[in-house]
Amino acid sequence: MEIDSLGQPGFPGPLIVSRQYGGNPPAPGDGESGSFGAALSMPRASGGLKASTRFRSFYKLPEKLCRHSDGNFLYYAVVCNIHYLGWAEGRVRLYEYEAKEILKARGINVPIGLLIPGHEQSTPIDSLVPAVAKVQTQRGRRQKLGGVVAVDSVTSALEIVQKMLGREIGGEQVHHVLLEQRIPFEEEYFLGVTYDSLARRPVAVFSDRGGVDIEEAAAFQPDRVHRLVINPCKKFRNYHACDWLCGLGFSGKRLRSLTDIVNRVVSMFFEYDAFLLEINPLARMADDNFVALDCHIDIDGDALSRVPLKHVENLSNRAEGTRRLTEFERRAREIDELDYRGVAGRVVECPGNLGLLIGGGGASLTIFDAVRDCGGRPANYCEIGGNPTVRKVKELTKLLVSQPNVEKLAVIMNVVSNTRADLVARGVIMGIREAGKDPCETIVVFRLPGSGEDECRKLLNYYGIPFSGRELPIDDAAALAVARCNKPVGNAEVSHGHFD
Amino acid sequence: MGMFIEISVRDKEFLRTAAARALVDACPVEIFEPVDRRVRVNKDQEDECTLCGRCLEIAGDRIEIIKHYD
Numbered sequence: 001m002e003i004d005s006l007g008q009p010g011f012p013g014p015l016i017v018s019r020q021y022g023g024n025p026p027a028p029g030d031g032e033s034g035s036f037g038a039a040l041s042m043p044r045a046s047g048g049l050k051a052s053t054r055f056r057s058f059y060k061l062p063e064k065l066c067r068h069s070d071g072n073f074l075y076y077a078v079v080c081n082i083h084y085l086g087w088a089e090g091r092v093r094l095y096e097y098e099a100k101e102i103l104k105a106r107g108i109n110v111p112i113g114l115l116i117p118g119h120e121q122s123t124p125i126d127s128l129v130p131a132v133a134k135v136q137t138q139r140g141r142r143q144k145l146g147g148v149v150a151v152d153s154v155t156s157a158l159e160i161v162q163k164m165l166g167r168e169i170g171g172e173q174v175h176h177v178l179l180e181q182r183i184p185f186e187e188e189y190f191l192g193v194t195y196d197s198l199a200r201r202p203v204a205v206f207s208d209r210g211g212v213d214i215e216e217a218a219a220f221q222p223d224r225v226h227r228l229v230i231n232p233c234k235k236f237r238n239y240h241a242c243d244w245l246c247g248l249g250f251s252g253k254r255l256r257s258l259t260d261i262v263n264r265v266v267s268m269f270f271e272y273d274a275f276l277l278e279i280n281p282l283a284r285m286a287d288d289n290f291v292a293l294d295c296h297i298d299i300d301g302d303a304l305s306r307v308p309l310k311h312v313e314n315l316s317n318r319a320e321g322t323r324r325l326t327e328f329e330r331r332a333r334e335i336d337e338l339d340y341r342g343v344a345g346r347v348v349e350c351p352g353n354l355g356l357l358i359g360g361g362g363a364s365l366t367i368f369d370a371v372r373d374c375g376g377r378p379a380n381y382c383e384i385g386g387n388p389t390v391r392k393v394k395e396l397t398k399l400l401v402s403q404p405n406v407e408k409l410a411v412i413m414n415v416v417s418n419t420r421a422d423l424v425a426r427g428v429i430m431g432i433r434e435a436g437k438d439p440c441e442t443i444v445v446f447r448l449p450g451s452g453e454d455e456c457r458k459l460l461n462y463y464g465i466p467f468s469g470r471e472l473p474i475d476d477a478a479a480l481a482v483a484r485c486n487k488p489v490g491n492a493e494v495s496h497g498h499f500d
Numbered sequence: 501m502g503m504f505i506e507i508s509v510r511d512k513e514f515l516r517t518a519a520a521r522a523l524v525d526a527c528p529v530e531i532f533e534p535v536d537r538r539v540r541v542n543k544d545q546e547d548e549c550t551l552c553g554r555c556l557e558i559a560g561d562r563i564e565i566i567k568h569y570d
């Protein structure tokens with residue numbers, strides 16, 4: 001794959017992803033290594049995004065490379081050229097009613113509402129109708145899944161709420177329903193603040209196409225989505241918002257109200273260490289006042305101890321975000337916690353048949369995508385690196401190949417420097433054997449160039465497993481793994497090195 | 501015994517000497533551990549051996565690192 005424009009001073013020329021080998025500064029004479037490391041060393045000003053995120057945004061990799069087949073694996077939003085990607089486990093999403101509490105405390109209008117069941121049923125239901133009943137789940141697209149229903153009478157409100165409670169919406173159990181006054185409005189807007197990893201700054205986004213599917217608006221009517229890049233080192237002032245909104249054609253009372261809201265939203269974004277603060281729709285009433293009809297706040301999971309969220313319960317339990325760990329992933333995590341040395345256990349379960357042991361300088365996403373691009377069906381995503389112990393690799397391998405759907409295992413890593421290839425090989429072979437399988441039959445590709453490579457080659461040869469080094473590009477290794485996945489692999493059949 | 505690596509001590513008496521204590525500190529993966537007044541090889545750890553050779557620097561040919569795959 002070639003990416004023509006790196007868009008980054010100092011790194012000119014086409015980048016061939018499959019030939020990016022190293023996570024380290026280029027060695028003398030090694031013109032092909034090093035750019036990964038440069039990308040990964042980008043500062044945390046890019047919003048605290050993980051290395052893989054920074055890598056992708058740095059190289060402006062196409063969107064498809066970032067998205068998982070079931071859409072759950074990675075949180076991914078494209079709003080007006082913003083490529084924002086983060087691990088679900090690193091963020092905490094507040095429920096709508098919690099987010100609205102924060103908005104309310106900051107003087108932003110929200111509809112009068114009643115949380116059912118709630119702590120105090122102070123608002124009588126009949127004062128709310130006509131109302132909207134909204135399930136309180138953390139996943140988006142509630143409306144499309146029937147989680148938002150308009151109600152016109154107390155009886156129908158109670159009936160709908162009763163039906164909603166305990167139901168599953170988008171795979172998530174509904175524990176609360178928010179019943180809110182239905183507010184007549186003139187127009188719907190979108191207002192959000194998030195991080196633009198290309199600009200490596202926070203960015204405010206505004207659109208006059210509020211409501212659902214802002215992503216579509218961004219894709220099909222980009223001229224209606226406006227961005228304001230924010231300098232995080234300087235205090236955001238009213239006049240910044242005012243200048244921006246003036247440029248968008250607002251004036252008079254609308255301008256004053258919106259300026260105030262933008263200013264408050266930006267300061268909340270920083271105060272709450274948010275990854276995303278989004279009001280959608282932001283409704284304009286006939287009197288040119290604004291009301292936040294829906295709100296999402298995603299907070300950096302690492303910042304929970306310092307954000308002022310005393311009114312929110314069970315925050316730390318939500319640190320895994322919108323997606324719960326599967327049993328398989330939980331066990332992998334336990335393996336990773338066996339020992340502080342290295343990483344071997346950051347795993348995401350997928351429905352395929354090819355187990356993946358991948359990593360090295362942030363290449364695991366690239367490898368995962370390469371496997372999928374070749375038509376492979378990974379059984380998991382994983383990351384190993386930092387020189388994990390043999391035991392950790394063994395336990396992880398055993399776990400991977402013990403999955404009933406896993407037929408083969410591909411070990412593909414970028415050039416390793418601190419991780420030892422031979423130690424990984426030991427763990428892999430032990431793990432496969434402990435799972436009662438034949439390493440030679442199970443491993444379809446073992447591509448692990450770098451530190452300990454010679455020893456690794458010897459070890460694998462002893463067990464009849466072909467070793468591939470840097471002569472086999474990552475894309476080819478992925479293609480080889482996929483090609484071999486559904487046919488028997490034995491000594492005689494496997495050729496060393498290149499994909500033929 | 502490790503599946504891949506075996507730390508063979510040719511001179512068992514060496515493990516009772518004060519010099520052998522240095523093995524405990526030298527080995528980065530805790531293959532040598534102190535027991536009473538001697539040092540012993542932790543057989544469960546042998547496969548973690550990084551082949552760094554630090555133990556050989558201390559013990560010379562009284563210790564041998566056997567690679568079962570070599």
Ligand code: SF4
Binds near residue numbers: 550552
């Ligand atoms: S070679 Fe290094 S890791 Fe192996 S036993 Fe000796 S000191 Fe320990």
